Amino acid sequence: MKAYKIGAVVAEFNYEVTMLMMERAKAEAEFLGVEITKVIKVPGVFDMPLAIKKLLECDDIDAVITLGAVIKGETKHDEVIMAQAARKITDLALDYDKPVALGVTGPDMTELQAVDRIEKGRDAIDAVVKMLQRLEKI
Ligand SMILES: Nc1c(NC[C@H](O)[C@H](O)[C@H](O)CO)[nH]c(=O)[nH]c1=O
Numbered sequence: 001m002k003a004y005k006i007g008a009v010v011a012e013f014n015y016e017v018t019m020l021m022m023e024r025a026k027a028e029a030e031f032l033g034v035e036i037t038k039v040i041k042v043p044g045v046f047d048m049p050l051a052i053k054k055l056l057e058c059d060d061i062d063a064v065i066t067l068g069a070v071i072k073g074e075t076k077h078d079e080v081i082m083a084q085a086a087r088k089i090t091d092l093a094l095d096y097d098k099p100v101a102l103g104v105t106g107p108d109m110t111e112l113q114a115v116d117r118i119e120k121g122r123d124a125i126d127a128v129v130k131m132l133q134r135l136e137k138i
């Protein structure tokens with residue numbers, strides 16, 4: 001396995017969940033022999049795009065993972081946050097020609113459901129590694 005260098009953007013909102021997602025991501029990176037070399041913490045998922053952009057601008061970053069949990073409140077605010085973040089994550093990957101994984105769970109999710117989905121941290125690493133390997137073959 002090539003020692004890909006991966007950046008991570010982690011939401012502090014619902015940190016009790018996102019820190020577990022980060023642990024899973026780190027364990028998977030170690031298992032696969034890739035490195036999470038830069039980590040940027042952001043207040044919440046909505047704030048991710050600028051941090052992702054800064055990481056994608058680094059020549060020594062091959063791909064970025066995002067880790068967050070958008071838990072339902074009383075309104076549809078969670079849906080707005082998720083829709084905007086997901087859209088910008090896709091746009092940034094295309095703009096910078098580098099994989100960006102959506103390791104964000106929700107919306108319409110309870111805290112319990114968020115805890116049940118912490119393995120999305122591992123999945124995010126798997127996704128960027130698969131993308132990097134497959135794009136190299138083109
Ligand atoms: N409710 C959740 C948020 N909300 C905060 C926003 O993401 C953002 O930080 C704020 O609007 C300031 O720009 N963030 C999450 O990551 N998860 C949530 O459930």
Ligand SMILES: CC(=O)[C@@H](O)COP(=O)(O)O
Pocket residue numbers: 070071072073074075076077078081
């Ligand atoms: C999803 C959120 O950001 C959350 O804090 C908003 O909750 P509410 O829908 O009750 O305003």
